[in-house]
Amino acid sequence: MSRRSILRSGAVAGAAAAIGTAVGATTGGGTAFASEHYREGALQADLVLYNGRIHTMDRRDRVASVLAIQDGKIVYVGNDQKAATRGFDGNPRTINLRGRTAVPGLIDCHNHIVLMGNRPGHHTPLENAYSIADVQDTLRDRARHAPAGEFITTIGGFHFNQFKEVRLPTLAELDKALPHHPVYLSIGFTGPSVTNSLGKKFFEAAEIPVTVGPDGSIAGGTETGKATLALRRTLTFEQRKRGVLDAMEYAVSLGITTHLDQGAFQATDTPADGAAHEDNYAMHLPFLSVYDEEKGIIRLRINYLHQDTDTNVTTLNQRLLNAFQFFGNDMVRTGAIGEFIAANYSGGPVFLEAARRTAKAGWRVEVHSLSGSDFQTQIQAFEAVHAETSIADLRWVVAHVPRITEEYVNRLKAIGGGVNLTGWQYLAGTGAAAGPPFRMIVDNGIPAGMSSDGMQIAPMNPWIHAYYAVTGKNARGDVINAGQQITRQELLRLYTRDNQWFLGGADEELLGSLEVGRLGDVIVLNDDYFTVPDERLKKLSSVLTVVGGAVVHDTGVVH
Structure with missing residues (x-):
């Protein structure tokens, strides 16, 4: 075995150990390049x-x-x-x-590509479909490369708002496009969903039967949960690896070369699981296996999502004790804690204790904000922790921030924090000020970057997010973020040079711009x-x- 083989295998195995998974499951015994x-x-x-x-x-x-x-x-x-x-x-x-x-290759500083790679079936992004005919053509093209009888799926990352018909396709329309493949399309975290005749037959015969309407419709919530669960239970490790390769290929076709993944909600293997649920302790294994086989073509940075419900923060504490931050190599590296650090993401005693312990361990933190008040309680907790243990150099982040005010932007900036932004409101957002306040944040000067938050409630396609940021328009063409538009140059900077700040560690000064030495x-x-x-x-x-x-x-x- 060559020295380089030892180093390469060791780096991937080390990343697996840092994630808290079984090293032997990822190395596959391979040694040759x-x-x-x-x-x-x-x-x-x-x-x-x-x-x-x-x-x-x-x-x-x-x-x-x-x-x-x-x-x-x-x-x-x-x-x-x-x-x-x-x-x-x-x-x-x-x-x-x-x-x-x-x-420069784009950096997506907040997405869920690991979930995308673990999707059941032949996952097919529908981000640039604008009619039922577009959906049919996209699915038909995908099916040409999938064996007959295997599921063609789209789970998250789209919404019927983007279709001129403003509805999901029907069973008959899906049958017309794909008579030899079962189909499953599901919106957001928990639907609603739709299937075709072959899919209807599968779901109605599942271990936990799914109620499917005559038109192929599957209600959101529990019924969609049953359908997603039925498909997930059929997944093999090799199918997951195929999904990883598909996700990577899709990403590089859009120009996204570096991804900061934000984890998943811990799966329960029940209908309560949605599109954002997976086994947080195993979902990285197919990715690590692909890297070990030297087939990885994106740079992956892995954050760890935790949802403890008591102040012992048991799972988070074990992570901090037994994992390494920013460990790996240029292609795959461990990251930080987030985008949840506790079950109650907006604050409270468990959130505060999780933040306190993470600060003492010297780790970066990322939390997400979706309302008009959660960023306040989060930043207040950050300030309380900072008074005990400085986080000035740890780069703590509040993500999405559709409603954040400049007062709290300044408070976060004062303790060394930053915000990342997304156009997730593009698909289903309404109103005149859907956020985030791009213009205010760029002008403010707080460390800021651009992300997709794909593929559940938002597209992964960075150019759709660019469209939203510079026009303020949603999928229906309505201006919903008036007065907060930014220039194309500013947007591209957020997706490249500025996003380096969110990676930290060994990635500092290596990505985000085209300069000698990078x-x-x-x-x-x-x-x-x-x-x-x-x-x-x-x-x-x-x-x-x-x-x-x-x-x-x-x-x-x-x-």
Whole structure:
């Protein structure tokens, strides 16, 4: 076994140990390298991109035409192709961008890609479907790559508000699109849902039968819970690994190269479980197995969600005692505590004790805010903890913040905290001030970043969130965040350079901008982000995605 194999296997196994899982379940006994791009656990290759409009997103917002990556890191940014190719041991791969716009690989500082990778069936994002016909076409295309009889699913990440018909498809419409595959589409955490004839047959015969209407409809709540549970119980480890690869491939097709995952609610294996439930102690294993097999193509950062209900905070305490923060390698690394640190996420004695112990352990914390008051009690608790143990350098975060006020932004900033933002209101938000207050927060100067919170109640597609942030419009085209729009440059900065702040640890100064010495993560877009009409922002994607100099997604548009 080579030294590099030992290092690579050790890094992934170490990450498993830090997560609190069985190391043996993730290593698979493999020792040989499947790809020349893997060196000590990271994607690394030599590449020169030229003839592009390469927005570096550095502090001067420089635009270059040539970028060179050697051994996974950027070694040249400028306009001289000859200078860029000097110093390579061999001949790097060169790609002519043909004038296309390139930007740093996007960082999503708050999502649930681990849940997405563990979805049952062949999960099919419907984020850019705008009619029932679009849904049919998307599902039909997905089915071409799935064996007959296997489920085609979409669990979360969409809403019927985005369809011109403002409803879910019917059983007959799904049958027409997919006569040979069962289908299951479910909105948000707990539905409502819909299926086709083959799916209806499966659900009605399940161990806990599901009530399915003649039109394929499945009521939200318990009935959707039964349906999701029935599908989840069929999942094998190999199917989960296939789902991981699908999730990764979807992410890089959009240009998201780094993901800060925020965990899941602990599954109970009952109909009470929704789309956001999984086994928090096992759901990372398929991902770690994929990385161990050297097939991982995204950078994954793993947060740990805890929901203790008493002041002993038993599960959180064990995590702090037995796991390592920011442990792993450039591709997969452990993260922080969040987005729940206690069952009552908005405050109270258990929340306070969880925050106190996490501060004493020196860990980062992330909590989420959805109402007009929870951010107040959360930040008050942060201040109380800070008075005992300084959190000034720990980068504690309040996420989503649709209703946060500038008073509390200033209070959080004063103790070293930050906020991350999302366009989750795009799908189902209404009213004139749905939030978050992008304009106020960007102008304030508090550390801020952009996220998706996909794939339950929000899309993962960053370009949909970009559309919402710069227009204030929801899926129906109504302005619901008036006066809080930001510019495209500001939004892109939140998704790149500014999001580095939320990663911390060994990722500091390595991601988020295209500068010499940083990791070589670049995306080349199908259109010019800075000039396309607003409505076409939602249709942006990557034609070429590079992680550590290795091409991980290529539509063949550039060569």
